[in-house]
Amino acid sequence: MTNPMTVRSTATTPFPGQRPGTSGLRKKTRVFMEPGYVENFVQSVFNALAEDPEVDFGKEALVVGGDGRYFNRQAIQTIVRMAAANGFRRVLAARGGILSTPAMSAVIRRKGALGGFVLSASHNPGGIDADFGIKYNIRNGGPAPAAFTERIYAHTRSISRYRTLDWPDIDLDREATLAVDGCEVRVFDPLEEYVALMQELFDFDRLRGFLTGGFRMVFDAMHAVTGPYARRIFEDLLGAPAGTVLHATPLEDFGGEHPDPNLTHAAELVARMEAPEGPDFGAACDGDGDRNLILGRDFFVTPGDSLAIIAEHAQRAIPGYRGGLAGLARSMPTSTAADRVAEALGIPCYETPTGWKFFGNLMDAGLCTLCGEESFGTGSNHIREKDGLWAVLAWLSILEETRQPVSGVVKAHWRRFGRSYYQRHDYEGLDAATSTEMMDELRERLPHLPGQRLGAGEIIRADDFSYTDPVDGSTSSAQGIRIFLDDGSRVVCRLSGTGTEGATLRIYLESYRRDPVEDDIQAVLAPAAHGIRAMLHLEQRFDREEPDVVT
Numbered sequence: 326m327t328n329p330m331t332v333r334s335t336a337t338t339p340f341p342g343q344r345p346g347t348s349g350l351r352k353k354t355r356v357f358m359e360p361g362y363v364e365n366f367v368q369s370v371f372n373a374l375a376e377d378p379e380v381d382f383g384k385e386a387l388v389v390g391g392d393g394r395y396f397n398r399q400a401i402q403t404i405v406r407m408a409a410a411n412g413f414r415r416v417l418a419a420r421g422g423i424l425s426t427p428a429m430s431a432v433i434r435r436k437g438a439l440g441g442f443v444l445s446a447s448h449n450p451g452g453i454d455a456d457f458g459i460k461y462n463i464r465n466g467g468p469a470p471a472a473f474t475e476r477i478y479a480h481t482r483s484i485s486r487y488r489t490l491d492w493p494d495i496d497l498d499r500e501a502t503l504a505v506d507g508c509e510v511r512v513f514d515p516l517e518e519y520v521a522l523m524q525e526l527f528d529f530d531r532l533r534g535f536l537t538g539g540f541r542m543v544f545d546a547m548h549a550v551t552g553p554y555a556r557r558i559f560e561d562l563l564g565a566p567a568g569t570v571l572h573a574t575p576l577e578d579f580g581g582e583h584p585d586p587n588l589t590h591a592a593e594l595v596a597r598m599e600a601p602e603g604p605d606f607g608a609a610c611d612g613d614g615d616r617n618l619i620l621g622r623d624f625f626v627t628p629g630d631s632l633a634i635i636a637e638h639a640q641r642a643i644p645g646y647r648g649g650l651a652g653l654a655r656s657m658p659t660s661t662a663a664d665r666v667a668e669a670l671g672i673p674c675y676e677t678p679t680g681w682k683f684f685g686n687l688m689d690a691g692l693c694t695l696c697g698e699e700s701f702g703t704g705s706n707h708i709r710e711k712d713g714l715w716a717v718l719a720w721l722s723i724l725e726e727t728r729q730p731v732s733g734v735v736k737a738h739w740r741r742f743g744r745s746y747y748q749r750h751d752y753e754g755l756d757a758a759t760s761t762e763m764m765d766e767l768r769e770r771l772p773h774l775p776g777q778r779l780g781a782g783e784i785i786r787a788d789d790f791s792y793t794d795p796v797d798g799s800t801s802s803a804q805g806i807r808i809f810l811d812d813g814s815r816v817v818c819r820l821s822g823t824g825t826e827g828a829t830l831r832i833y834l835e836s837y838r839r840d841p842v843e844d845d846i847q848a849v850l851a852p853a854a855h856g857i858r859a860m861l862h863l864e865q866r867f868d869r870e871e872p873d874v875v876t
């Protein structure tokens with residue numbers, strides 16, 4: 326029981342704009358640092374949770390940790406005090422405040438916690454003038470579903486008080502069990518549960534033989550949360566030489582870089598992989614460890630191909646999937662490569678809106694084993710988040726099993742299934758109102774698009790993607806505009822739900838070829854890219870011709 330003398334019920338007023346986006350609440354760090362901002366959001370989560378008559382905080386545990394970015398520790402201290410003041414029985418706080426998103430999911434599931442707060446703005450840069458974020462994960466270990474985040478948002482708009490404690494900061498750097506007023510606070514080892522789970526899924530003995538037998542890999546932790554995990558797994562347990570993990574110490578500003586594992590931001594890793602005598606395999610993860618980048622020698626594996634290839638090989642190459650796969654799932658803008666593997670395996674492939682939260686129900690219902698997104702996310706039902714290091718271990722297992730280089734594995738896949746030429750073009754920092762207007766206009770034109778030309782093809786169908794969850798029947802509409810062409814190409818447009826400044830337009834381009842003779846992706850996709858730019862009047866509206874980031 327908490328002591329009424331130390332609990333403080335503080336009057337507050339709502340902050341505008343505390344609606345969680347694709348993945349939690351993301352804003353500029355200074356916004357989160359405004360007095361009461363974190364408190365209002367966290368109390369709103371507690372208030373939304375308390376609406377469930379089955380939930381009794383006095384019997385529940387709450388997990389808290391983050392990706393180590395600036396303001397991580399302060400936010401953790403605030404949440405620990407508030408959880409105690411709101412009557413939680415136990416709080417599990419990650420040592421050093423470091424807990425990757427997939428590790429959070431594993432800890433919630435394995436410890437039977439009610440849920441947890443991940444403090445992260447994912448791949449967005451960190452620092453006082455950069456980005457911060459809070460996301461809440463539910464009992465299944467996955468991101469809060471849209472219905473729950475809407476309830477949180479409703480509370481943020483009417484909040485009048487939050488509960489906290491007059492209590493000093495806890496020592497986050499030493500594993501210990503502490504009493505914070507009436508609440509048991511355990512500072513725990515953030516690596517233990519996650520590493521144990523990886524050892525259950527993958528054959529560490531075989532992988533150790535592989536990595537000590539001449540196969541050379543390099544992993545870039547991008548100064549972010551996966552550094553300690555990757556060192557433990559690749560260097561300590563699998564025997565890769567010291568130095569295999571680059572940028573292994575989590576820094577509050579990620580070394581001033583974007584911890585975003587793609588060809589633009591992981592430039593140092595890409596350069597190493599292009600060097601003559603470079604390593605056989607390269608990989609990277611993002612700020613909070615849920616995204617992954619997979620590279621071979623001078624060879625990039627698109628996230629869509631990565632999902633399809635892991636699905637193709639999982640049963641043979643990874644012990645955790647020997648029993649076979651129940652189904653696959655991918656977000657709508659992700660390439661259709663996984664669909665073809667699912668068909669060959671005789672299993673379903675679900676198409677969901679962008680956002681990992683949509684996979685949770687499918688997995689809980691046993692409908693899907695592997696899933697992935699074009700935004701460098703791949704994962705399985707071992708947890709309810711995408712999992713960067715899991716994807717790296719999956720690829721290592723495939724390379725060990727096939728004894729092929731990365732490019733060989735991918736080209737064999739294309740020979741068997743054909744190839745989805747695929748790119749995403751991002752236009753960042755656009756004026757938000759103009760962007761919304763542009764999308765509304767395109768939406769209105771949808772019925773008139775069939776028959777018109779776009780790039781080298783003719784439009785045969787155009788719609789705004791809507792998804793009805795097969796498990797709970799909930800519908801999410803306006804999830805992205807899809808334009809299908811008669812030459813087998815597809816163009817998708819949507820506005821990002823994770824940015825913190827203005828709007829980001831994402832254009833996803835895909836063209837499928839059964840006999841992929843062409844090597845130049847740009848050449849295949851350029852006509853559709855030009856066509857959609859012209860259709861959206863990008864140059865006239867924003868004075869932009871080329872995208873800021875191409876992935």
Ligand code: G16
Pocket residue numbers: 347348446447448611615616679680681682698700702820821822823824831
């Ligand atoms: C988040 C979500 C992903 C989503 C991605 C991009 O990733 O978890 O499911 O695909 O954002 O979303 P958007 O296109 O709306 O910006 P992360 O790694 O940022 O948490």
